[in-house]
Amino acid sequence: MTYVPWTREEIAKTIADDIWDGAIVNIGIGMPEMVAGFLPADKEIILHSENGLLGMGPAPAADAVDPELINAGKQPTTVLPGACFFDHATSFAMMRSGRLDIAIMGAFQVSEHGDLANWSTGKPGAIPAVGGAMDLAAGARQVFVMMDLLTKKGESKLVPECTYPLTGLACVTRIYTDLAVFDVTPKGVSVRARVEGLSLDALQGLVPVRLAEGI
Amino acid sequence: MTYVPWTREEIAKTIADDIWDGAIVNIGIGMPEMVAGFLPADKEIILHSENGLLGMGPAPAADAVDPELINAGKQPTTVLPGACFFDHATSFAMMRSGRLDIAIMGAFQVSEHGDLANWSTGKPGAIPAVGGAMDLAAGARQVFVMMDLLTKKGESKLVPECTYPLTGLACVTRIYTDLAVFDVTPKGVSVRARVEGLSLDALQGLVPVRLAEGI
Amino acid sequence: MLSKVRSTAQECLADVPDGATVLVGGFGMAGMPSELIDALIAQGAKDLTIVSNNAGNGTVGLAALLKAGRVRKVICSFPRQTDSFVFDELFRAGRIELELVPQGNLAERIRAAGAGLGGFFTPTSYGTPLADGKETRVIDGRGYVLDYPIKADYALIKAHLADRWGNLVYRKTARNFGPIMAMAAKTSVVQVDRIVELGELDPEVVVTPGIFVSRVVALGAAHPTTEAAA
């Protein structure tokens, strides 16, 4: 059997379709940013930007850029009706107290227990930087990870235990990859979807974590 | 020698005169409330009300009462230009972080170390209630106590150690009474003023704490 | 479509279970969610823990809830008032439990729940009987008491205006405990004077972001409603 991995656009659209009406969502910097472009128009989804904005809108036209209205990626943004501004303590209180329905983040690795590693490769000499990743991991009710399933060397990024420095423990609830979508459950990792032509056995062959379907 | 104790009005006026221009002050409920009536018009003194108001004005006219604009004593109040409203967490953050210049409070007892007892007589069966007294004691830069020096039974309320339940440790900086004004200093209790006709020796005879002048 | 607007106070409180911990806003009558308290009385939940600055005045509101025998425990800073006879009687009869907390620690414990913290060291009450039995620690030469968050199932709050996302603005000193109680409860219920259209509240002046609010109901104003006052 042969199969074609999902494109990033396809992954982003799958994530966007899974977000429910009325959800409050934080979209992380990097690959997850694509999700914003696929949010369905028939649902009201409220975007949180951790620098102090709820109800974030799309990017502005070039002539409507305001340097004091930016998102967490430091790019110009806009506000929707119903938006509000607040300070950093309040913004991260929202996370820590479990008010964000979903945080969507990239990852270097996710463990079968939902441990997340996405802030540091641990490489000596690298400048460490963490931003709000650990706060989102610790606080959001659901953490959706968006990543390629395999590294360029073909190693699974879904692992029994993370070898990269951790961002948070047991926080990831769902993993969207180019080959499959996984739910992290208390009973183990459940395959929610696979690309056409990739059998569960073949998928299991790529991933050193016991997989099942329909857990 | 004979002497006439200061009236409450005289004590209140003395306190008011000692408050400096630009000071931020919390005036406690009870006897200290009289101080507000003596604040000198030539100084700009900003009143903090711990229920969430800075820049409190005088009591309103009867026909201008707003039930949603009250002070910490739950009486109708007004706001001055420059006032602002805030929530309880912010209001008590102001205290705890040392932003209030002066809190003026009543007391059952003050110790020579500045320990304050003003929230409970410790009587069995009494309903205990503390309000913001402990927060003011712990937080204000200076705590001014306003009280009679002696109980009705003639016992000094300025004591070596408080026997009533404490409100705060080493917090009182000055004590205004009907017979004298005291500074609580690291070197001991210093008499700042006495009523006319009351000698230091005579005052010392009333108070079981070593007194001095000009410490 | 996200809408937190409900039609009645009853609807807002239908699911309060026995044994719930309920934050009740207000300082004096300013910000007191009187109609929500009445609805809670009508709803019938019992064995409640009530967290509020005071413990009821006269025979209405919180006092009526207490009088109806529905409150197991009160956590507050100042239960003793000239007209707190309902609480006084229950307390003296040993029929209600009291946890007395200094007002600022009460506010900070509620805020800590709303900020997802596990506890904090406060200088207030250090060295006093209200710190008895609590963990203490000297940090940088100053004494502190370890206090824990007050997490609640419900918060009953009064605000001025809300939109359907639950964004709130308050009015004058009625703000008091509202913003922190909205943060701290699993389900925060807010009675407002009026619901406005989404977008009518300036994003700069929203005091409680809607993310902290579960249900809002418009019940009219208890204050002068001239344009100037609104």
Place this chain on the structure above:
Amino acid sequence: MLSKVRSTAQECLADVPDGATVLVGGFGMAGMPSELIDALIAQGAKDLTIVSNNAGNGTVGLAALLKAGRVRKVICSFPRQTDSFVFDELFRAGRIELELVPQGNLAERIRAAGAGLGGFFTPTSYGTPLADGKETRVIDGRGYVLDYPIKADYALIKAHLADRWGNLVYRKTARNFGPIMAMAAKTSVVQVDRIVELGELDPEVVVTPGIFVSRVVALGAAHPTTEAAA
């Protein structure tokens, strides 16, 4: 008469001593107090500890302060940016110390200083290398890390409007760290677009009460100044 208004940025920062801890507001360029940073560079204080979300961009502002060799230590959440080459070089050369703090813990540690707390238990970073060497505790079944307040000598902040009592309103996402940094510093210095008369700011919409502000200076706006934008 209470007036916190100063005429120049220089006057606001004349007394910063060597070795001071300085909070610097802003997230990206929004809320960055650029003119105050320039004044701090001109003033000459050295051996500073800088607390800010980032560690400077390009060759201006914070990066220029770092480049001038005046910073001993940076406490921040995200020093690594595409144009943070000044910091990168100093860090790699071992000429600057870095304390990396998750963004929310950074905000909460600043806020804790402003609220007079001795420390707090946060779930963020529990089980990660950033909790190494820190006290941890399991409370109600959840793991927490004990973090301490970041107390500062000065805060440099950018707001939109101020009055002479120091009351502040901010503009859009330039608010970010301003309100908590104003609370946390012994001397908080704020550059604003414009000073308004006392009483012009609605008491309901003041974001930072003047009690938290030491000095304000009007330096004009770095954003569109149409009436709509103001």
